[in-house]
Amino acid sequence: MAADERPGAGGGRRPGEVPRHATERRAVYVISVAAELAGVHPQTLRIYERKGLLDPARTGGGSRRYSDADLATLRRIQELTSGGLNLEGVRQVLALEAEVARLEAELTAARVEAREAVAATHRQYRRDLIPLRAERLPARWRPGGARG
Numbered sequence: 001m002a003a004d005e006r007p008g009a010g011g012g013r014r015p016g017e018v019p020r021h022a023t024e025r026r027a028v029y030v031i032s033v034a035a036e037l038a039g040v041h042p043q044t045l046r047i048y049e050r051k052g053l054l055d056p057a058r059t060g061g062g063s064r065r066y067s068d069a070d071l072a073t074l075r076r077i078q079e080l081t082s083g084g085l086n087l088e089g090v091r092q093v094l095a096l097e098a099e100v101a102r103l104e105a106e107l108t109a110a111r112v113e114a115r116e117a118v119a120a121t122h123r124q125y126r127r128d129l130i131p132l133r134a135e136r137l138p139a140r141w142r143p144g145g146a147r148g
Helices: 031-038 042-050 068-082 087-128
Strands: none
Touching: 031 042, 031 068, 042 068, 068 087
């Protein structure tokens, strides 16, 4: 299995988190390129990894490889730290955002399942209904018939 195909690689995925699109997870950037693209020092990326904010893929030789999803996470980390959060706060926000994404996916799946269950129930009702001709109905149930 290639380093960028490992579960959790190239995006810091946590158990239960919704998988990102495969091209976002393809880890192609070495640490110096990723740092330059993010506008930070490579040591900053190592610190973020130590703090659990990033989980880059690794080559067979152990070199880090960053994906587009990792770069998006780096941009989010920069937004949060610029807003005054420390790295522990950033870690908690990222964990909460991952949980919200997981719950949204679960909700979407539940809605689809509910729609399918309702549709199946409605299909069943249609089999149980037997059409009757108006002349075969009792007089009080006929359109314009006697009420009462």
